[in-house]
Amino acid sequence: HNFIVAPPRIEDREVVKPLLCGPGPCDYWPSVEKALSKPVLSPICEELFKVLEDIRVGLQYAFQTRSKLVMATSGSGHSGMEAIISNLVGPGETLLIASRGIWDQRALMIATRYGIKTKVVSIPMDTTFSLAQLEPELKRIRPAGLFITHGDSSTGTLQSLEGLGDLCHKYGTLLLVDTVVSLGGVPFFMDEWGVDGVYTSTQKVFSGPAGISPVAFSARAEQKMNSRKHNPPFYLDAKQLALQWSCDGVTRTYHHTLSSPLLWALRACLQELVRETLPVSWARHAASTAHFHKRLREYSFEFLIPKPEDRLATVTTVKLPKGYDYRGFVKYMRENHNILIFAGLGPTVDKALRIGIMGVNSTTKVADAVADAMADTLRALKKSSL
Ligand code: GLV
Numbered sequence: 001h002n003f004i005v006a007p008p009r010i011e012d013r014e015v016v017k018p019l020l021c022g023p024g025p026c027d028y029w030p031s032v033e034k035a036l037s038k039p040v041l042s043p044i045c046e047e048l049f050k051v052l053e054d055i056r057v058g059l060q061y062a063f064q065t066r067s068k069l070v071m072a073t074s075g076s077g078h079s080g081m082e083a084i085i086s087n088l089v090g091p092g093e094t095l096l097i098a099s100r101g102i103w104d105q106r107a108l109m110i111a112t113r114y115g116i117k118t119k120v121v122s123i124p125m126d127t128t129f130s131l132a133q134l135e136p137e138l139k140r141i142r143p144a145g146l147f148i149t150h151g152d153s154s155t156g157t158l159q160s161l162e163g164l165g166d167l168c169h170k171y172g173t174l175l176l177v178d179t180v181v182s183l184g185g186v187p188f189f190m191d192e193w194g195v196d197g198v199y200t201s202t203q204k205v206f207s208g209p210a211g212i213s214p215v216a217f218s219a220r221a222e223q224k225m226n227s228r229k230h231n232p233p234f235y236l237d238a239k240q241l242a243l244q245w246s247c248d249g250v251t252r253t254y255h256h257t258l259s260s261p262l263l264w265a266l267r268a269c270l271q272e273l274v275r276e277t278l279p280v281s282w283a284r285h286a287a288s289t290a291h292f293h294k295r296l297r298e299y300s301f302e303f304l305i306p307k308p309e310d311r312l313a314t315v316t317t318v319k320l321p322k323g324y325d326y327r328g329f330v331k332y333m334r335e336n337h338n339i340l341i342f343a344g345l346g347p348t349v350d351k352a353l354r355i356g357i358m359g360v361n362s363t364t365k366v367a368d369a370v371a372d373a374m375a376d377t378l379r380a381l382k383k384s385s386l
Contacts, residue, residue, distance in 0.1 A: 018334055019361070021370050022342035023153035023181060023315045025203035025210055026359040028265075032208045035268035041260045044252060051263050052245050058270025059214050061278070062183055063198060065190040069217040071245035072266060073199070073236055074258060077180040080199025080213035082110050083236040084176050085147065088197050088221055090230035091115030093144035096137055096173070100125050100159075101152035102346025103178050111147075119143065125347040128159045128310045131167055138171040145174045145197075151182025153204075154346040156317030156354065157310050158186060165194015174221060180204060183214075184273055185285040185314040185358050196221040202262075205285070205314060206269035207359030212262040285313045288362045292316060292355075295371035299378065304352045314358040317348060320378075326350055329377055336380070337373035 020027045028036075041048040059070040073079040085107060089095045095111045097104050099122040111118050121137045123129060129148070138146065146168050151158050161177065168175040174196040179188055184205035190198055196218040203210035217225070217238060225239055234240070235256065242248075244255035273281060293303070293311075296318060304317035320329060326343040330353070333339050342354040355374075357367050 016338065018338045018340040019366065019369070020340050021356055021361060021366065022340050023204075023345075023354045023356045024201070026205070026207045026356060027361055028209070029207045029268065029272050029360050031272060032265050032268045035264040036209065036261045038260070038264040041258075041263065043254050043257055048258070048263075049246050049252065051267055053249070054267050055263065055270060056245065056247065058267065058274060059216065061274055062200075062214070062270065063190040063216045064188065064192065064278075065216050065218070067191070067216055067218055067222075068247045069222055069238065069242055070214070071238070071241050071247060072212045072214045073241070074211070074256065074262075075213060076203075076210045077178075077199065077201040077213050078106065079236065080180075080201070080215045081107060081178060083213075083215050083232075083238060084197035084199055084217075085110050085116070085145070086114050086232040086236055087217070087238045088174050088176060088224055089114075089116050089145045090228055092117065094119060094141060095176075096121065096141055096143040096146045098129055098134060098146060098148040099123070100128065100155060100157065101149060102154040103149045103152060103180070104147060105346060107147045107178075125155045126157070126305050126310075127307070128157050131163055134164070135167055138168060138173055142171050143173050145176050147176045147178075149178040150188065151179065151186065151312045151314060153181040153315045153354065153356075154344070154348055156305055156312050156315045156352070158182065158312040161188075161193045161195070165196070168196075169194060169220070174224060181314050181356075181358075182312065184278070184281055185362070186312070187278075187282055190216060190218070194218075202266055202269055204356070205281075205359045206266070206273070207361075208265045208269040209262060211259065212266050214266070282313075285358060285362045288357050288364055288367050289313045289316065291364045292357050292367035292371060295368060296374070299371065299375040301374065301378075304348065314356060314362075316355045316357065317344075317352040318355070319352055324378075324381060326353060329353060329381060332377045332381060333373055337376070339370055339373050341370070341374075
């Protein structure tokens with residue numbers, strides 16, 4: 001045969017692994033690294049369904065829900081976002097979007113693509129919503145869903161959700177929540193807070209690989225899915241996925257081929273979480289971030305988020321003094337300290353550094369290493385910035 005493309009040279013490539021202290025991805029737990037090389041699970045073998053069951057019960061604990069509709073979509077956090085929106089809100093229905101960062105902008109883009117009508121209620125990106133800010137919009141619009149981000153990695157804010165589910169339900173609205181960078185690191189109670197659709201990620205607090213996204217649906221959400229007139233995308237159809245994930249503990253269905261390494265990895269992340277327990281994990285995140293903030297204050301860094309109660313315990317945002325370049329700062333940290341932190345994203349571009357002290361890296365040792373490296377970088381770049 002006449003091959004029009006010759007075999008290319010693909011050589012071995014080594015990567016010097018930095019300490020991953022951005023808003024994600026985070027480093028892996030050692031147990032997760034091992035889990036990644038466990039045997040391949042074929043789509044209809046009993047071993048697969050045992051692994052799925054382990055993941056489902058682990059996720060019920062992580063989300064604090066008794067709902068049986070817990071599963072994971074095959075894709076990064078965006079697939080979870082796309083799944084809860086497209087399953088719970090149909091074309092022509094309205095999604096109200098509570099906007100303060102980049103993820104709500106993504107929700108807007110996704111909803112628009114599905115022909116969903118969107119309304120946006122915005123606040124300054126360095127603040128969080130009160131129920132009083134949301135109620136008039138819910139009352140006026142009576143949307144099918146409200147989308148809100150719990151922890152926002154673009155701004156470093158934590159949105160309080162207590163009472164929001166009841167408020168949404170009063171107006172016939174389902175509550176859709178992004179917990180990508182918050183779950184496991186700060187308190188979250190799906191059932192108690194009346195959350196109807198929620199997703200998270202594996203590459204943040206869970207300290208695993210990206211590519212599989214836990215999602216959970218409430219009984220209200222299930223009712224909606226049973227009565228909806230629209231078809232969500234086949235790949236993300238939660239009713240189909242629930243059959244594949246054997247949410248009732250009985251079904252044995254093939255929908256698409258799940259990634260064995262990612263299933264094993266997610267299972268290992270959940271084992272870590274249940275071994276540690278939620279309250280201990282939350283306390284560890286609170287303590288290491290409090291320590292990190294204390295160190296940052298000693299070095300005179302200024303926090304982007306003015307109110308301490310709005311600050312997220314997993315991702316910290318800080319402003320640099322005038323004249324400093326955010327990208328240059330990140331580059332210097334990587335090149336001279338082998339620590340990866342991120343510059344701003346969305347509304348925080350050129351306004352903040354984003355530092356993640358979370359998951360396996362949520363320790364005072366890591367917090368000290370990052371704070372010291374940041375202080376050194378501030379000094380080293382001072383001359384060039386003046
Ligand atoms: C990704 O999640 C980011 O916050 O950069």
